[in-house]
Amino acid sequence: MSVDAADDPVQFDDVTGSESDTFPKPRAHGAAVMNHLADVDDSTAQGSDRGTLYDRxxxxxxxxxxxxxxxxxxxxxxxxxxxxxxxxxxxVLTSSRWKAGTGRGDDYRSYYEQHLKLREWGPEDDDGERELRKPALALHVEIMPQFRDMVYKSGDPLECPYGEGTRLLAWTTWAEDPFEIERRMYDALRAVYGTDAVDLDDRVDDARRVPKAEAHIRFAIGKKNAAVETLEQSKQLIDWGGESEIDAHQRRQQEGWLEALVESDRWHLLGFDPQRYSTEVKIYQANQWHKKPKTDPFHHPKLEASYAGVDRGELPHVSEWDDVLEHLRTVVATHARWAGIDRSDLVADDFFDGPESAPWEFERPTGRRNMLRQRYEDLATDIYREALKESTTAVYDILRVIAEHDGANYDTLVERTGLARSTVRYHVRRLAETGVVSREGNPVMVF
Structure with missing residues (x-):
């Protein structure tokens, strides 16, 4: 769902601030680093005879x-x-048709980029065979040509912002800095193409860019509903603040079940430092998670913030990695705090230490309760004015779920708000007594 910006953005400057906080350090997850090698030996040569790593x-x-x-x-x-x-x-190696080639019209011929991928051998089967599978620590290196005589299929010339040579793009997981990503990439390239395949003297420093970065925590499933509601509140507040388009999803993806997702370039409206790129925050679980026991880490969801490129300007340089990860970790830790997720709620796995993670200091945005109050007051309905009488957001959440579902039973209210059933019953009874909601049927539906 795409939510358009408000016509008259609300200013949060008078309610947002920050305060120092400590939380277990969110783990860096998926990331990518781009390199360019100015490795053309013979600029007069044509085709694949220019001496580049791509040619090799x-x-x-x-x-x-x-x-x-x-x-x-x-x-x-x-x-x-x-x-x-x-x-x-x-x-292992694969190839795919690339976006540029040579010739025009019927004579156009695409170049092919090369893909170098890390795989893990599985156990032997009854026939003594072993299958290759994608490991938890992933690595995928793309090798692409950068030659000025190349054109897109449209006939437009290929842009070579860093000159001619070889472009490299490495995607990996569980790397704490971009230099580790580069090291993994170079190790793989040298293992296949020879120890002299990568000459760092050919590397263009300005081209060392970060197209992707992620940070996450894994937390107990009992906190999932509260986390989903917290992310939903952030979506509403950013939309209310205006100046942005927000994407929100709940769908099954290849990696499992995506519970909630918000992507925006205006997280500063909630008090986070402004960034020149969009940040995506999502809550998701592994495929078939419900079939796994609670003792299995993959039964429990992740809260993840990620950056994936920029709409304008240059990608962050590798020297900006710490700033990018600081922002992503702050977004994750802050939403965890807002959702009531504590150290004891974290779940360890093979790459994340969970409750044993090192403490990490960050600046947590404040003023969220006041923003929520302003949000609901701005709606100017009798229902939300009733909600403003409470010192908790519980009533806000109950009324919003009722409005979204055109009525809800107690099970739905408990699931969507993350509140105890006794708390839900208390607020519903009080709201019914004042005429804000009505209770009908058996089982009871609240309208």
Whole structure:
């Protein structure tokens, strides 16, 4: 759902501030780093004879694979490096049609980018065979050409902002800094294409950019409803503040069930430091999570903030990594605080220490309760004016759920608000006595 900005944005400057807080440090998760190698040896050469890493990767593909039907190709069947957890790993190669090529019209021919991927060997089956699977610590390196004689299919010339050579893009998980991402990328490239495949003297420092970064916590499922409601409140407040378009979703994705998602470039309306990129905050769970026991970490949801590129201007440089992660971690920790998630509610897994995570100091935005009060007061309805009489947001949440569902039973109110059933019953009874809501039927529906 896309929510348009308000015509008359509300100013929160008089209610927002910040205060120092401490929370277990959210874990860096998925991230990507881009490099450009100015590695053209012969600028007068054509085709794949310019001496670049891309040329070397294409020559390897032609010699060892030669047919896309033979992909994925196991390039290294025993990949050993010190940054991998225990296990047996391999590097595989695939290719895909790239966005640019040579020629025009019927003579247009696309170039192909090369994909180098980390895989883990599974256990042997009854026939002694082992399947390759994607590991928890992922790595995917894209190798792309950057030549000025290339064109898009439309005929427009390929843009080469950092000159000619090879563009590299590495996607990985569980890396705490961009230099670790680069190290993993170089290790994989050298394992396949030779120890001299990457010459750091060819690396253009200004091209070392961060297209993606994430930070998250895993928390007990009993806090999920409160977290979803907190994120819903943030969505409403940003929309009320205006100047932004918000995307909100609840759908099944490939990785599991997405409970809630808000993407905006105006999180500063809630008191966070302004950023030049959009931030996405989501709550999601693993596929088939409900079939896993509560002792399994994957039974429990994640709260994650991520950055994925910019609409205008340049991507953050690797030197800005700490600032990017600071913002993402602050958004995660603050929403956890707002949702009542404490250290004891965190759940450890293979990469996140949960309640044993190191303490982390951050500046938490304040004034949320006042913002919520202003939000509901601005709606100017008798129902929300009744809600303003309470010193808690419980009534706000109960009334909003009733309004969204055109009536709700006690089970729905408990699930959507995260409140105890006794608390829900108390507020519903009081609201019914004052005529704000009515109770009908058996089981009781509240309208």
């Amino acid at each position: 990767s294409l020559a390897y593909w032609r010699e060892h694979i030669g047919d896309r039907d033979l992909e994925p190709h196991v390039a290294v069947d025993d990949f050993e490096v010190d940054w991998l957890p225990p296990g047996d790993y391999a590097l």
